[in-house]
Amino acid sequence: MNAMLLRILIIVISISTVLPIHGQQPVAESDYGQWGKLSIGAISHEGKWVSYLMRYPSGNDTLYVQNAKGGKATAFPKCHSGQFGGERWFAYKKAKDSLILYDLMSGKPTVYTSVSDYLFSENGSHFLFSSSGQDKKLTIVNLRDHTEQAVENILLWKSDKRHKNVAFIKAEGHGTKLYTLAFNSSSEPKMVINADNLNITAIAWQDNGMSLALAAASMADPDKSNRGNISSIL
Secondary structure (H helix, E strand, O other): OOHHHHHHHHHHHOOOOOOOOOOOOOOOHHHHHHOOEEEEEEEOOOOOEEEEEEEOOOOOOEEEEEEOOOOOOEEEEOOOOEEEEOOOEEEEEOOOOOEEEEEOOOOOEEEEOOEEEEEEOOOOOEEEEEEOOOOOEEEEEEOOOOEEEEEEOEEEEEEOOOOOEEEEEEEEOOEEEEEEEEOOOOOOOEEEEEEEOEEEEEEEEOOOOOOEEEEEEEOOOOOOEEEEEEOOOO
């Protein structure tokens, strides 16, 4: 058993709020709702933070985040899952489409509404989320300098397997355009393809994160499809 897993198990075992302590007294039926089922959630990249979920028969499930060295856990009521961004950030969805970005150092939450999907870059330097409304938008948050960039008219977007790069498709003019962004650079998104009169309908990253495969259809003749590969785009 490695040291990180051992620390996590110690945290779980030491949670005094997981199950009520009744000693030798019989448990009344009215107390059943206080008992919960615990499950491990996510672990930060370096293993400094862990999340775990308590499920209750009442439905008032609670997500907890705690430092692996111990200390008081932070509770997020009526939440079920979240993601760590490096060792400083934690994101979770509060309601149907509300997203909270939580600063683990300051304890400050930032709330975003009308969110469908989100992810962190591999090193936690960037945070991305897309809107759930009719006007599709991808927001790219640079967590190093706290700047935001909103990209309008997004048709689809996809990160590579390791979350080092992201590609997204924009509807522009009489066609679509493919852009990529490398999170380890300070550059702006780079246009890779200007597909005039073509609708790019799907993109897929190769495992090495260095090339893309795509599918496109003619806007004049949607039944006519094209497939291609873009090699060494980064």
